[in-house]
Every structure is written in C-alpha cells, then in structure tokens.
Amino acid sequence: MNDTLLLKCRRLFLRGLSVQANIGIHDFELQAAQRIVIDVDLYVSFAATSPKDDRIDEVVDYDFVRAVVHARIAQGHVNLQETLCDDILTRLLEHTGVMAARVSTRKPDVYPDCEAVGVEVFRAKPGVL
Known part of the structure; x- marks a missing residue:
C-alpha cells in the first residue's frame, strides 16, 4: 500500500460480508447460488x-458500501470473481470521497480441500497515486 495514500486518507472497511450469489462457470455453480464472502x-x-x-452525511456511510455490493449481486449471474470485483470497485469509486478501494471476494465452498478461492483487486482514482 502506498504510504502517501494512507497519510491523506482514512481507511474504512467492511469485513466478511457473506452473501448468496449466482457466480461461476462450472456446472455445479450454474445450478444454484453459492456463498461468497466479500471484504x-x-x-x-x-x-x-x-x-x-x-x-453521518459528512462521511462515507457503511450502508453505501453494503448497498453497492448487494445491488451488484442482485443484478444476476456473473461468471468470474474478477468481473464481480471490478464491477463493485467501479461503483465504489464513483463516490466523491473515495480516493481508492480494495475489494476481495472468495468462494469458501467450491473445493473441499481448501479454505477458499478468491480474487483481490485494488484501484485508485486517476492522479491519486
């Protein structure tokens, strides 16, 4: 993480938001929604x-973050976690107060021999870094 960014910003976070989502490319993923966890x-x-x-109107409300995630999930099926992360990031960065964001998703129930598979993406507005 860029130390300069941390000096100019406060970091808000949402950890472990567990949702049922229609995501994936495998036959078993196309049959039903599955649990994903978002940070x-x-x-x-x-x-x-x-x-x-x-x-509350003087800060970025946590409800905004949750609403962005839930709205994207409600749009329907997405094949890739990369796409889901990118879509969520794009919407979060539309908020005027947000300079940069990191989104990670993980699917904890896909493979029985590992804790989770996931993706993490970081993006900043132009000129921030």
Missing part, C-alpha cells in the same frame, strides 16, 4: 470526509 477497504479523503458536526 472491502475504502481509502477516503480526510479533506472530503472529516466530520465537523458528527453527522
């Missing part, structure tokens, strides 16, 4: 989101 880190500008009056 999000948002790097939010101090200048844009330092609360002066201790009000």
Whole structure:
C-alpha cells in the first residue's frame, strides 16, 4: 500500500460480508447460488470526509458500501470473481470521497480441500497515486 495514500486518507472497511450469489462457470455453480464472502477497504479523503458536526452525511456511510455490493449481486449471474470485483470497485469509486478501494471476494465452498478461492483487486482514482 502506498504510504502517501494512507497519510491523506482514512481507511474504512467492511469485513466478511457473506452473501448468496449466482457466480461461476462450472456446472455445479450454474445450478444454484453459492456463498461468497466479500471484504472491502475504502481509502477516503480526510479533506472530503472529516466530520465537523458528527453527522453521518459528512462521511462515507457503511450502508453505501453494503448497498453497492448487494445491488451488484442482485443484478444476476456473473461468471468470474474478477468481473464481480471490478464491477463493485467501479461503483465504489464513483463516490466523491473515495480516493481508492480494495475489494476481495472468495468462494469458501467450491473445493473441499481448501479454505477458499478468491480474487483481490485494488484501484485508485486517476492522479491519486
């Protein structure tokens, strides 16, 4: 992680959001929704989101993060975790206060001999890094 980014931003996070999603390319994945677990880190500008009056409208609300994830899941089937991460990242970065974000997804129930398979993507707005 870029130390300069950490000096300019606070990091908000959402850990372990477990959802049922239609995702995958294998026959067994196409038959039913499966559990995926999503983690999000948002790097939010101090200048844009330092609360002066201790009000939720002065910061990036965690509800926004959850809503973005749930809205993308509700859109329907996606083949790849890479696509899902990219879609979620694109929407999160549309928020004016968000300078950069990291999204990871993992499918914990695909293979019996491993904890999970997953993808992690980090992206920053142009000019941030």
